[in-house]
Amino acid sequence: MLFPDRGINIEREVDVINPRTASTVMGSLRKLSTVFSCCCSCSREPHKMATVGVSFEAKERHIVIDNGILQLTLTNPGGLITGIRYNGIDNLLEVLNKEGNRGYWDLVWNEPQGSGIFDVIEGTHFELVYQDETQIEVSFTRKWEPSLQGKHVPLNIDKRFVVLCGCSGFYTYGIYEHLEGWPDFDMAETRVAFKLRKDKFHYMAIAGDRQRFMPMPEDRMPNRSQKLAYPEAVLLTNPINNELKAEVDDKYQYSCEDKDIKVHGWICFKPPVGFWQITPSNEFRTGGPVKQELTSHVGPTTLAMFMSAHYAGVDLVPKFRNGEYWKKVFGPVFIYLNSAMDDTDPRVLWEDAKLQAQTEMDSWPYQFPVSEDFQKSEQRGSVIGRLLVQDKYINDDYLYANAAFVGLALPGEPGSWQRECKGYQFWTMADDEGNFSIHNVRTGDYNLYAWVPGFIGDYKLEITLTITSGNQIDLGDLIYEPPRDGPTLWEIGIPDRSAAEFFIPDPNPNFVNRLYVNHRDRFRQYGLWERYAELYPDSDLIYTIGVSDYTKDWFFAHVTRKIGDNSHQPTTWQIKFHLNTIDKTGMYKLRVALASATLSELQIRFNNPTLNRPHFTTTLIGRDNSIARHGIHGLYWLFHVDVHSSWLVAGDNTIYLTQTRCQSPFQGIMYDYIRMEGPPCQQNRVTH
DSSP states (O other): OBOTTTOOBOOOOOOOOOGGGHHHHTSOOOOGGGEESOOSOTTTOTTTSOSSOOEEEEOSSEEEEEOSSEEEEEETTTOOEEEEEETTBSOSBOTTSOGGGTEEEEEEEEOTTOOOEEEEOOOSEEEEEEESSSEEEEEEEEOOOGGGTTTSOSOEEEEEEEEETTOSEEEEEEEEEEOTTOOOEEEEEEEEEEEBOTTTEEEEEEETTEEEEOOOGGGGSTTTEEEOSSTTEEEESSOSSGGGTTBEEEGGGGOEEGGGOSEEEEEEETTEEEEEEEOOOOTTSSSOTTOEEOOEETTTEEEEEEEOOTTTGGGGSOEEOTTOOEEEEEEEEEEEEEEEOTTSOTTHHHHHHHHHHHHHHHTOSOSOOOOTTSOOGGGOEEEEEEEEEOOTTTOSSOEEOTTOEEEEESSOSTTGGGGOOSSOOEEEEOOTTSEEEEEEEOSEEEEEEEEOTTSOSOEEOSSOEEEOTTOEEEEEEEEEOOSOSSOEEEEEEOSSSOOTTSBOOOOOTTSBOGGGTTOTTGGGSTTGGGHHHHHSSSSOOEEETTTOOHHHHSBSSBOOEEETTTEEEOEEEEEEEEESOOOTTSOEEEEEEEEEEEEEOEEEEESOTTOSSOSEEOOSEEEOOTTTTTOSOOSOEEEEEEEOGGGOOSEEEEEEEEEOOOSSTTOEEEEEEEEEEOSTTOOOOBOO
8 A cells, every 4th residue: 555645555464463472471581771762852852852853744635744754644734643763663554444444633523402513623724833953843724714603613713733843752732722702512522543563463452461462453343353231342253363262342431530641652563663642640530530541442543532521421521601702722642652672571561651741740741732722830829738637536736638639720619629520630649647749830810629548538728728820838737637527336338439349250251351350350251241140140138237248248339130032120239237325416427429320320228228218319310430441430429328216227227229220231339438427426336
């Protein structure tokens, strides 16, 4: 096949690698000195590392940027990424695809009440915004005007690409702007996608323990696979590589929390080349540090996700109304390329990519972007302080908020950061003594939020912080008082916003992804929701306080029960506990923290399962779809139930938890933590 405008013949020979050779690949890593990659911090001092300049050529239909290490080809004026030449490979992108389906920015949007529109963003104007011997930055813009209403999203979009001298990769960032008075719209997703050559890239790496040889895209076709419960999941029945037969492939099995999406990508073995997407900061992502996103999947495809409704639903779809003004910079993200000697274990490319990711994070915020909309370090501010926890039913002294997540986000209510999707967020983790430092914060107004593993609820500092250039705000000691009315009578789980500590069954042996066998992320196996009915064929889960073990006896998801071929029914779980006496003068409290909810309703009844009107209901909540998408959590929900003493008895008690919605197998909830509290100063204790 001919590469456009070059007339170079590309030989395509598919080298399918047997996964059994992985044991060799996973052997001891050789020295990183064998990797030919960026030799210095190309993002910190681009003007000091140059040995060969960066060249630029504008053709009629393409823009070509070359720094002697790589050559980047973009369409003119669209700004689609059509070619990446590196290490003797004429194009790392899939040349069998059309130019608009190789590397591109895209978004999904809709008018209010309208259906979603998928838009590959093509510029209408090209500009060389900066050029010298060490750096080239190019811009591809698409302006909106009233004649485009209904045809294009009402945004001005500026896509930027930066190539630095001596740097083994390139950067891309985007600037989106909605002007005052423009039409209303919703934006469900925006990202950068790369489709790599399927004859070259077969090995995917998204974490140290999440790496594998992947199926070919053809393996997902009807003649080679069987569609499962939803289109993204297929069973490989006749894959090109027979070693993958009877495995499940589903892109959602490779999701990650945003805080962990630093570097991911693919490895080509002949020659050894790595293609990596590095995200040095999460400030431009939405939903906070534990929001889950897609990374890489069969294609071979690599994604830089900036915004989506994944694992959250419509709560994380920004809605622009009443002609509001909005502007945001997404990125820059770094596309890093590395290579190794022919006789070097290709896994060393992953280790090198991790080192480069750390270099990029240490260099943030970058100094080289030309746009004034991307604030440099001297334009930003910082916030420091210490967070302590006060819970007198645990300890009379203040407790350190060890490993607390502390962040800045747009002003709102406590916990609103997890649904915030228009502004910037800046998060850090407190040290063992609760100290935190949030640096390189863009100027603007923020609230400070936090949540502490081991404690329920959300902290919010009840003042608005105004960040200005160069200032540091020292908040001193802050005290979080988590929700608490009385002593703990009993508890189930760990308050960490995840269901991971509960019982996660082995998958059906007919629907296995071998990557997650005996893996800490075993919850990513397909079809686990169906195992509930197999474990509880005749009756639902019963958990006895003081006898049961939540790691073995509490199923990780409260799901429906399948009846026949297509019907499902609600399920009711029971919690049994004993009280020696009842305090008739005080109010008991049940705290129910949910890690996930999908079109579900939790009803709670005390000691009467047939009570027509439940003592408590959440009403219909949630659209995070975490059960179907193999996530151990979605959005966090916390409910406080006042429990009247008349609902309880001295002796044995039962709480009935019913998830009432049952139109599909994916309606359900995941519990994070449940706690029963006695009235204030209550001295009753559960008998074992």
